[in-house]
Structure formats: structure tokens, C-alpha cells
Amino acid sequence: MTTIVEFEAGAPHGAAPSPALTTKGLTKRFRGGQVAVDAVDLSVPRGSVYGFLGPNGSGKTTTIRMLLGLVAPTDGEYTMPPLAGVGALVEGPAFYPYLSGEANLHRLDAADPTASGRTARARVGQALDRVGLSAAAGKRFRNYSLGMRQRLAIAAALLGPRELLVLDEPTNGLDPQGTREVRTLVKEIAQEGTTVFVSSHLLAEVEQMCTHAGIMRTGKLVAQGTIASLSGGRAARIRIETPDVADAARVLGALGLADVRAGGDVTAELGGHAPESVNAALVGEGVAVRGLSVVRPSLEDVFVGLTGEGFDVDG
Amino acid sequence: MSTADTDTRRTPGLVPVAETRRSAEHGPLAPETLVPAAPTSAPGAFWRLLSSELSLTFRRPRNLVMLGVLALVPVAFGVVLRLMTGEDADGPMAALLEATAANSLMLTFASLSILVPMLLPIVVSVVAGDSIAGEAATGTLRYLLAAPAGRGRLLAVKYLNAALFGLAATLVVTLTALAVGMLLFPVGPVTLLSGSTISVADGLLRVAVAVGYVAAGMAALAAVGVAISTMTEMPIGAIATTFVLIVVVTVLRAVPQLDAVQPFLLPSHWGGFDAALRSPVGDMSGGLLAFAAYIGLFYSIAWARFSGKDITS
Numbered sequence: 086m087t088t089i090v091e092f093e094a095g096a097p098h099g100a101a102p103s104p105a106l107t108t109k110g111l112t113k114r115f116r117g118g119q120v121a122v123d124a125v126d127l128s129v130p131r132g133s134v135y136g137f138l139g140p141n142g143s144g145k146t147t148t149i150r151m152l153l154g155l156v157a158p159t160d161g162e163y164t165m166p167p168l169a170g171v172g173a174l175v176e177g178p179a180f181y182p183y184l185s186g187e188a189n190l191h192r193l194d195a196a197d198p199t200a201s202g203r204t205a206r207a208r209v210g211q212a213l214d215r216v217g218l219s220a221a222a223g224k225r226f227r228n229y230s231l232g233m234r235q236r237l238a239i240a241a242a243l244l245g246p247r248e249l250l251v252l253d254e255p256t257n258g259l260d261p262q263g264t265r266e267v268r269t270l271v272k273e274i275a276q277e278g279t280t281v282f283v284s285s286h287l288l289a290e291v292e293q294m295c296t297h298a299g300i301m302r303t304g305k306l307v308a309q310g311t312i313a314s315l316s317g318g319r320a321a322r323i324r325i326e327t328p329d330v331a332d333a334a335r336v337l338g339a340l341g342l343a344d345v346r347a348g349g350d351v352t353a354e355l356g357g358h359a360p361e362s363v364n365a366a367l368v369g370e371g372v373a374v375r376g377l378s379v380v381r382p383s384l385e386d387v388f389v390g391l392t393g394e395g396f397d398v399d400g
Numbered sequence: 401m402s403t404a405d406t407d408t409r410r411t412p413g414l415v416p417v418a419e420t421r422r423s424a425e426h427g428p429l430a431p432e433t434l435v436p437a438a439p440t441s442a443p444g445a446f447w448r449l450l451s452s453e454l455s456l457t458f459r460r461p462r463n464l465v466m467l468g469v470l471a472l473v474p475v476a477f478g479v480v481l482r483l484m485t486g487e488d489a490d491g492p493m494a495a496l497l498e499a500t501a502a503n504s505l506m507l508t509f510a511s512l513s514i515l516v517p518m519l520l521p522i523v524v525s526v527v528a529g530d531s532i533a534g535e536a537a538t539g540t541l542r543y544l545l546a547a548p549a550g551r552g553r554l555l556a557v558k559y560l561n562a563a564l565f566g567l568a569a570t571l572v573v574t575l576t577a578l579a580v581g582m583l584l585f586p587v588g589p590v591t592l593l594s595g596s597t598i599s600v601a602d603g604l605l606r607v608a609v610a611v612g613y614v615a616a617g618m619a620a621l622a623a624v625g626v627a628i629s630t631m632t633e634m635p636i637g638a639i640a641t642t643f644v645l646i647v648v649v650t651v652l653r654a655v656p657q658l659d660a661v662q663p664f665l666l667p668s669h670w671g672g673f674d675a676a677l678r679s680p681v682g683d684m685s686g687g688l689l690a691f692a693a694y695i696g697l698f699y700s701i702a703w704a705r706f707s708g709k710d711i712t713s
Contacts, residue, residue, distance in 0.1 A: 153546040155711040168548035175546060179539025193450035196547035198445035
């Protein structure tokens with residue numbers, strides 16, 4: 086699995102907007118020879134919410150660390166907005182435990198050379214408000230719950246005007262309520278025109294939140310494209326519930342459907358066939374059709390198909 | 401913009417990363433997307449980060465406790481000397497006792513000579529050793545650099561902070577000693593080590609010279625501490641290493657066979673502040689040159705290490 090499967094966006098309408106983030110052959114080989122990231126070519130369209138998917142240890146965080154200038158690439162190059170226009174959450178929240186949430190944000194803001202000290206108070210207030218931490222602004226970080234810490238990290242990523250937001254596992258450690266809030270927040274941010282690059286090992290999350298996705302496996306990018314094209318890139322299957330399994334399989338085969346599988350049900354790749362005509366053919370041959378459905382593959386099926394491994398769905 | 405198709409940005413200290421924007425490849429772009437807007441630094445950005453660093457350092461309870469302990473030494477020392485003035489003292493303390501009893505300003509020099517060989521360097525190595533390693537341990541280093549603080553700027557701020565903390569520690573000792581000295585001992589013309597007498601104002605000036613010299617010595621130690629701090633993600637390790645180095649060097653200095661290397665050892669020069677007590681003021685250039693050499697060497701080591709380091713903490 087070394088070739089990258091590119092799923093092109095469906096309808097070509099005019100010139101595609103320039104990508105907000107691209108990498109070309111981005112590679113990181115750590116001392117000791119371990120290749121954490123292997124010639125990754127990302128293309129993150131401007132204004133998209135890009136899900137960077139992959140199991141734990143597949144090279145997502147190392148890629149993000151390279152983009153943020155924390156780790157030097159062994160090879161390859163990347164294009165992205167200047168770091169001052171990039172908000173980032175990397176590998177969980179990290180703050181000074183003895184400072185309040187507000188003081189922590191002021192500290193990070195002071196580290197950004199493009200941020201003005203005069204507007205700091207207002208921007209910190211806005212960022213805290215945005216993640217619903219205004220009431221806990223004066224509380225020491227030490228006393229924050231896991232969810233509050235995660236939210237403070239997102240607030241830190243929203244301190245200034247951002248062209249690109251890089252969020253590494255933003256819902257880690259959040260309860261379902263918090264997860265939903267983060268999803269809503271990400272959608273809002275994207276609507277304002279900020280490109281969001283969000284890494285996750287949770288497929289469902291990416292499917293709900295993202296417009297695009299890239300799938301990593303053992304350091305390699307194995308697929309990328311729009312969610313729709315990724316999910317639709319694989320053939321839809323027709324599934325027939327019937328007691329006459331053998332007959333149904335024979336009819337489907339005769340119709341020219343590929344990959345006919347007979348088990349409890351009979352399934353086959355639908356291809357270009359209309360489901361209603363398949364049904365008519367089955368009934369015409371005397372097969373008792375109790376149920377008929379078309380199964381379109383989910384992102385998870387795509388992932389399993391591409392990588393041959395299961396996903397850490399429970400997180 | 402037609403001539404500026406390729407914009408190469410060098411991430412400070414990292415392998416140069418070419419940021420290529422070939423408009424021919426991507427078709428017509430919106431004007432603002434052609435070349436990333438050069439990040440313009442807000443005025444005073446460096447001072448803003450330095451003042452943030454200083455307020456972090458001087459608000460941290462641990463550091464305040466250390467400064468408090470330093471302040472206690474001249475207080476305790478002054479009180480003990482005051483109680484002993486009635487008695488007939490002899491031994492090594494006699495001269496110091498006599499000088500201090502005779503003049504309040506001498507308590508400052510007496511306190512510095514007690515603290516400069518060991519306690520003051522320990523306090524400075526805590527802050528210097530913690531500088532980078534402490535940020536790495538809490539994970540805040542990655543956020544500071546992604547902010548983006550800039551590696552060169554962050555290292556400069558961290559070093560200046562440690563050096564200024566050394567100055568503050570020296571000042572705490574000196575000012576406490578001055579206050580306690582003036583409270584407990586007579587204020588008047590100062591008799592110098594060389595026997596001549598100077599006015600109180602001249603005496604205070606000489607105290608200031610001593611403070612400057614000691615602070616410069618601590619700034620040299622801070623460079624060593626910051627350099628060690630760039631090599632680990634464990635602040636305790638960096639602090640302990642700096643501290644152990646001081647102890648080892650101090651022990652080495654006691655070995656007569658190693659006299660030849662004495663001038664190259666940092667602690668050999670820390671005691672040179674007593675040149676301020678001679679008339680005319682003694683030659684401090686040897687010590688100051690050594691401090692400058694240590695700062696130059698160890699700051700370069702720190703930069704060499706920090707600029708290319710992969711931040712995986």
C-alpha cells in the first residue's frame with residue numbers, strides 16, 4: 086500500500102481554490118532509523134475542515150509537529166500560512182499549573198510577536214468566552230477539569246485572527262456534551278473562513294465534522310479527498326434478504342454483478358445497475374425477495390479496505 | 401508579485417524549508433494568497449515576552465522562597481555579629497568582625513563573601529536550569545514555539561531572565577545587608593582593606609561596583625545553566641547538573657596540583673568583587689573577561705543545541 090489513492094472532488098466548478106496547506110514528500114526519520122512520517126503529500130483546501138485520520142502511532146502528531154516547526158523534516162517541504170496566523174493544539178493541553186486560565190492565555194499571547202499587548206485583554210476575553218470558560222477565567226489551571234483544560238487549549242488556538250487552525254485530537258478526554266460543543270465550534274470557525282486541520286483517530290467524529298479527510302497508516306498517507314468522494318469511492322453493494330440464497334446468487338451473477346457473496350444474505354457490487362431492475366430480475370426468476378437494500382460504504386469501510394486493519398473506535 | 405513566485409521561509413534554526421508558491425501550478429490566486437503576508441512584529445514584542453517571563457519568575461513561590469532565604473543570611477549574620485561585638489573574638493572571624501563592627505557597609509561585603517561561593521550560585525542555577533527544561537517538562541515549550549515565540553527570541557528571553565534573576569538575588573542580599581548593617585552598626589567613613597578611609601557615598605559606590613561584578617559572575621553561571629537546560633526535558637536534572645558542576649569545580653580548586661587550571665574555572669573569579677574594597681579599586685578585568693568568555697561560549701552551546709532540537713516534549 087504505497088500508492089496514494091486520490092479521490093477527486095466531484096463537480097469541477099471553475100478553478101479550485103489554492104490549498105491552505107500542502108506538503109510535498111514530507112518525511113521524518115528519527116535517530117535510530119524509525120520512519121515516523123514517510124513522504125506525505127497533503128493538500129488541504131482553503132476553507133475546508135480536513136480530518137487527518139489514522140490509528141494512534143501512524144505519524145499524525147509528528148506531521149503536525151513538523152508543520153509547526155517543532156520537529157525538523159528529514160526531507161520534503163511544506164507550504165502554509167505564517168505561524169502567527171495559525172492556531173494550534175498539539176498533543177493535548179499544556180499550561181502553567183500555578184497560573185489562572187486567563188494568565189496562561191496572556192502568557193501565550195505575549196509569545197506571539199505579531200500580537201499587540203494593547204488588544205490582549207480583549208482577545209483573551211473573547212477566546213475564553215468562545216469556549217465557555219469566562220466564569221473560570223480566574224481559576225488556576227491546576228484546578229481545571231480535563232474538559233476545561235481541553236477547552237482552554239482551544240481558546241489559546243483562537244487568540245488571534247487565524248487563517249489555519251491545527252487541532253490535534255481536540256475531543257480527547259471530553260464527555261459527549263463537550264465533544265458536541267467542540268464539533269459545533271469547529272463548524273462555526275470554518276464558516277468564518279478559517280481552514281481547520283483536525284487530527285483524530287475517531288472515524289465517526291471526522292465523518293460528522295469534516296468536509297475532507299486524509300488517512301494515515303504507518304507513516305504514509307494512504308488516501309485523501311472529500312468525505313463524500315472517500316466514502317463513495319468504493320462501490321455500493323446490493324444486499325438481498327432471501328431464503329433462496331443459491332438462486333439469488335445465480336441470478337445476480339447472470340446479471341453481471343461483480344463480487345457476489347452468498348452467506349445469510351446475498352450481496353454483490355451494484356455497479357451501474359439500478360436496484361429496481363435487479364429486483365425485477367430476481368422476482369422474475371422466482372426468487373423470494375424479503376428485503377432489498379443498497380449499502381453505501383462508510384468511511385470506516387473505506388479505511389478498513391485501505392489499511393486492512395480495524396480502528397480504535399472506542400478511543 | 402510576478403517576480404516573487406517563490407518565497408522561501410527559513411524556520412529559525414531548522415533545516416530551511418522552502419515555501420513554494422508557484423502561481424503557474426495553482427492557477428490564478430486571490431492577491432492575498434500569493435505570498436504569505438510577512439508577519440509584522442508588534443512594537444515592543446521582545447519586551448512583552450521578557451516582561452511576561454520576568455513576572456512568571458518573580459511570582460513563582462519557589463523563587464520567592466529562595467530570595468527570602470538569601471535575605472535571611474545577612475539578617476542572621478548581622479544579628480550574630482552584633483551580639484558578639486562585646487566579646488573578645490579571635491580566629492578567622494576576628495578581622496571580619498572588627499571591620500563590620502566598625503562600619504555598617506562592611507556587612508554587605510561580609511554577606512556577599514559568605515553567599516557568593518555556594519548559596520547564590522545554587523539559587524541562580526535553579527532558575528537557569530529550569531529555563532528551557534521546565535517548559536519542556538510542562539509541555540508549554542511546544543505551545544510557546546508554535547505561538548510562534550521564535551527559538552532565538554525565546555532563548556534570549558530565557559537567558560536574560562536568568563541573568564536578571566541573578567542580579568535580583570545579588571541585590572536582595574546587598575540591600576538587606578545594607579539595611580541591617582545601618583540598623584545595627586555605626587554609619588560613617590569606611591576603612592578599606594588597604595587601610596585608607598573613604599566617605600559613605602564612596603563606600604556605597606563601591607558596593608554598587610561589587611554588586612555589578614557579582615551579578616556578572618552569576619550571569620556567566622546562568623549561561624552554563626541555560627545551556628544544560630537545553631539538553632534535557634527534566635528541570636531537576638538540569639538544575640542538579642549545574643549544581644554538581646559548581647561543587648566539583650569548587651573541590652577541584654582545593655587541589656594544589658590543579659592550580660594551573662584555576663584561571664579557567666568560573667568559581668575562581670566569583671570572589672573578585674573584593675577588589676572594590678581596595679584603594680584604588682583593584683583590577684576586575686580578568687574576572688569580567690572570564691565571565692564574558694563563559695557567557696559567549698555557553699550561550700553558543702545553548703543556541704547550537706536549542707536551534708536544531710526536535711521538540712518532542
